[in-house]
Amino acid sequence: MKQRTLAKSVFVTGVGLHSGERVRLSLHPAAADFGIAFRRTDLHGKEGEMIALSPSLINDTRLSSTVVTDLGVRVGTIEHIMSALAAYGIDNILIELNAPEIPIMDGSGLPFIYLLQDAGVAEQAAQKRFLRIKKTIEVAEADKWVRFTPYNGFKVRLTIAFDHPVFHRSNQTLEIDFAGQSYIDEISRARTFGFMQEVELMRSHNLGLGGNLNNAIVIDDIDVLNPEGLRYADEFVRHKILDAIGDLYVVGHPIIGAFEGHKSGHAINNALLRKVLADENAFEWVSFVDGDRNLPAAFHGLPQAA
Incomplete structure (x- = not known):
């Protein structure tokens, strides 16, 4: 199976959820084995250089996954675009933006899916690399936990736990196995959410400055306000x-394994990735030639290249 990049450059403008700043976001094709990188076009010198993404650069997880380099350069709220890149199996891409945060768009992954559909997908000569989980790895913090287990495919099972009337009316546990279920149909349209009572606290910490009913589900004491x-x-x-898929794709490669969590979040998801990569017995890198019957079914359903 070949590596993938974009067929052409595309751009979009929007507003940062937490910064409230207007953002121009551009996505560009990149060479094989380039990986996923960001560049802040509003910065110059060393601060304006490309940032090759890795789990070790997720250094701020307050309500989002944010890249923070040694120089203090920030690229915030990357989880939704990373989730869409995972859905399309994009290996190589340069993401440019002229502000410290990826635009929130409508709060889901769908606008980024549309952007990738517009760009198209181009296959490259190099073989795609997958990260295969070889043994169970878990991270637990108080009443939260996440784990990877070996599985010949990719599936996610999550449980949330909110003591609120809105959540009591819906399922708080869901499993999606991407061998037979579509990211675009089942996941891409789900929006970020928050509680009205948290808004003032968030804004006192310069968070949520761009949030509104057009880009988030807002919940009061009783119901959804949207x-x-x-x-x-x-x-x-x-x-x-959706968030978890984006957090995990920070590793830059599709994962062959099962991810499960209870009250998961950006910080603990990233901690799990780092724990896996720190244990050489926990994973292996694998590739598959075209038509290989050993390729897990979850990856046969990637959107087709142009």
């Missing part, structure tokens, strides 16, 4: 799966 309601009956847990 006039259109929910896109899925269990949109909350579906969005957590």
